[in-house]
Amino acid sequence: MPHLRIAPEGIGLxxxxxxxxxxxxxxxxxxxxxxxxxADRIEAWGDAFDAVIDDSLPPATGFPSPEAEIVWRAEGQLIAAALKDELGAEWEIETRF
Structure with a gap:
């Protein structure tokens, strides 16, 4: 079974x-x-994460508000469900965010 992980771990990853x-x-x-x-939703979701990364000062990385992070995480869960729907039951979809 193919296994796809959704886990932002750096800019573009x-x-x-x-x-x-x-x-x-x-x-x-x-x-x-x-x-x-x-694909466009995933790209926009990833861009939102990339926009808050501060590679030079990791502790400074963060969303502008707790609400913004909640919205981002909720969209990630919706994307995971959409991926499962489009890729099919033979795919395992995992989230780590």
Missing amino acids: HLWLVPERKPPQPIEIDDLDISDDL
Whole structure:
């Protein structure tokens, strides 16, 4: 069963293919068989995370408000459900955010 992890771990690194007994590998949105609308949602969601990363001062990384983070996390869960729907039951979708 293919395993996809949604886990922002740096600028542009949001989706990971998790093979059995091997380290996760980043995967590009274009490499998934999903609709353009869902790809656009994932891109916008990832951009929102990238906008709050401060690589030079990790403790300064954060959303402008708790509400903004709640909205971002909720959209991530909706994206995970949409990925499961579009990719099919044979895919395992995991979230880490």
